[in-house]
Amino acid sequence: AVPEVVIQRLPLYVRVLTQFSSSGEEVISSEQLGTRLQMTPAQIRKDLSYFGRFGKQGRGYNISILEGKLRTILGLDRTWNAAVVGMGRLGRAVVSYPGFAPEGFNILAAFDANEEIVGQSISGLKVESISKLTQSVKDHDIKIGIVTVPIDHAQEVIDALVEAGIRSILNYAPLSPQVPEGVTVRGIDPVLSLQSMTYYIK
Amino acid sequence: AVPEVVIQRLPLYVRVLTQFSSSGEEVISSEQLGTRLQMTPAQIRKDLSYFGRFGKQGRGYNISILEGKLRTILGLDRTWNAAVVGMGRLGRAVVSYPGFAPEGFNILAAFDANEEIVGQSISGLKVESISKLTQSVKDHDIKIGIVTVPIDHAQEVIDALVEAGIRSILNYAPLSPQVPEGVTVRGIDPVLSLQSMTYYIK
Ligand SMILES: NC(=O)c1ccc[n+]([C@@H]2O[C@H](COP(=O)([O-])OP(=O)(O)OC[C@H]3O[C@@H](n4cnc5c(N)ncnc54)[C@H](O)[C@@H]3O)[C@@H](O)[C@H]2O)c1
Numbered sequence: 109a110v111p112e113v114v115i116q117r118l119p120l121y122v123r124v125l126t127q128f129s130s131s132g133e134e135v136i137s138s139e140q141l142g143t144r145l146q147m148t149p150a151q152i153r154k155d156l157s158y159f160g161r162f163g164k165q166g167r168g169y170n171i172s173i174l175e176g177k178l179r180t181i182l183g184l185d186r187t188w189n190a191a192v193v194g195m196g197r198l199g200r201a202v203v204s205y206p207g208f209a210p211e212g213f214n215i216l217a218a219f220d221a222n223e224e225i226v227g228q229s230i231s232g233l234k235v236e237s238i239s240k241l242t243q244s245v246k247d248h249d250i251k252i253g254i255v256t257v258p259i260d261h262a263q264e265v266i267d268a269l270v271e272a273g274i275r276s277i278l279n280y281a282p283l284s285p286q287v288p289e290g291v292t293v294r295g296i297d298p299v300l301s302l303q304s305m306t307y308y309i310k
Numbered sequence: 311a312v313p314e315v316v317i318q319r320l321p322l323y324v325r326v327l328t329q330f331s332s333s334g335e336e337v338i339s340s341e342q343l344g345t346r347l348q349m350t351p352a353q354i355r356k357d358l359s360y361f362g363r364f365g366k367q368g369r370g371y372n373i374s375i376l377e378g379k380l381r382t383i384l385g386l387d388r389t390w391n392a393a394v395v396g397m398g399r400l401g402r403a404v405v406s407y408p409g410f411a412p413e414g415f416n417i418l419a420a421f422d423a424n425e426e427i428v429g430q431s432i433s434g435l436k437v438e439s440i441s442k443l444t445q446s447v448k449d450h451d452i453k454i455g456i457v458t459v460p461i462d463h464a465q466e467v468i469d470a471l472v473e474a475g476i477r478s479i480l481n482y483a484p485l486s487p488q489v490p491e492g493v494t495v496r497g498i499d500p501v502l503s504l505q506s507m508t509y510y511i512k
């Protein structure tokens with residue numbers, strides 16, 4: 109099994125390769141990648157070695173070939189349908205963030221528990237009742253759940269997403285949820301990120 | 311040197327210990343911590359072993375003692391002053407997020423380059439011109455920079471923060487910045503997080 113830390117680095121390589129190719133470059137070395145990402149060339153070559161032999165010794169990598177292979181490995185060569193649960197302040201900001209769609213992440217459904225919010229149209233999405241989650245996940249072929257509810261409701265919402273068949277969850281609520289084997293959760297938590305930095309400046 | 315992945319896990323332990331102690335528990339075992347965090351007890355014990363001997367064999371850890379020690383190790387036993395650069399939509403949401411202050415992160419200054427925004431009062435903060443960054447960082451004893459500017463300006467803003475003496479940066483712009491040795495950067499990037507999950511559901 110490929111270590112999770114390697115899978116988490118690969119999208120950084122894809123982003124840099126996309127930048128280099130849009131500025132017209134055709135070839136890149138592990139040294140150039142290393143300098144750009146502030147990693148050692150050895151670490152980059154080791155990461156890539158989990159997935160095959162890329163590039164020619166002494167000649168570097170063909171950028172579009174490497175980018176294409178990494179996108180295929182990561183499942184980034186297709187679009188993915190997502191749903192947001194919790195249409196308060198943060199949920200509305202998330203559905204209006206323009207960064208998702210250009211990368212193939214389409215937010216197709218939004219849910220809330222508050223009947224005053226259900227039925228509202230927000231960024232072109234009609235908010236549905238959370239009670240309709242399972243059917244809506246099927247109808248929209250939703251594969252990703254984005255959780256923007258208060259901390260006290262996050263675990264129950266994550267349970268509902270898992271029950272509805274979702275295996276990939278982006279969680280903005282500041283808690284570590286419990287999920288069954290086979291479900292991947294990533295947290296977006298600025299406070300936790302700051303708390304992992306003060307060690308170095310204390 | 312303690313591996314960065316260990317430092318990134320410690321705030322998760324602190325959060326769980328804080329929860330357990332606020333519900334009246336006094337002792338916790340590595341098995342209970344492991345179950346709660348969905349990690350193996352061995353991994354938890356290994357992480358903690360970098361910092362000393364905690365707990366009694368077969369008796370577990372005293373929660374308040376362990377929490378206190380981890381807070382000290384992480385620098386979470388004090389407050390930290392932060393500044394936000396870029397007072398557009400995201401910057402305004404960040405300064406109004408109530409999660410920072412209870413954890414000791416005080417946003418004391420905000421900066422922008424747009425003279426229409428400079429001088430505005432947002433969440434009790436008077437937005438200053440980015441040209442005043444270095445002096446303001448000194449005056450407010452700012453140790454943390456939070457970057458919420460467009461991608462094309464992120465590197466130059468990070469350079470300015472580093473020049474002003476900041477060594478810890480939370481970056482919301484979707485690029486991997488370049489920083490000198492001794493500066494720590496953490497990214498908040500929901501698209502990147504999603505791109506590290508599709509591997510598992512493709
Ligand atoms: N990670 C970050 O950067 C960040 C930033 C801001 C807020 N947050 C977190 O995001 C969450 C939401 O914050 P907010 O300011 O938008 O709160 P909010 O109160 O404005 O919105 C929460 C919404 O969730 C809905 N909700 C509650 N329980 C639900 C359920 N069981 N099913 C469906 N919907 C439900 C509510 O009706 C409400 O509309 C909180 O956990 C907060 O800590 C994180």
Ligand SMILES: NC(=O)c1ccc[n+]([C@@H]2O[C@H](COP(=O)([O-])OP(=O)(O)OC[C@H]3O[C@@H](n4cnc5c(N)ncnc54)[C@H](O)[C@@H]3O)[C@@H](O)[C@H]2O)c1
Pocket residue numbers: 205207395396397398399400401421422423424427440458459460461463466467482483484498499500
């Ligand atoms: N990570 C996330 O969850 C997330 C969500 C939304 C936006 N973003 C990112 O955050 C950034 C800001 O997005 P936004 O929607 O708030 O944009 P915005 O255009 O509303 O705000 C950007 C602000 O930065 C200011 N600015 C530009 N250059 C500056 C400089 N050199 N010094 C100081 N201030 C400067 C502008 O004047 C403006 O007020 C973008 O990079 C965007 O991709 C990230």
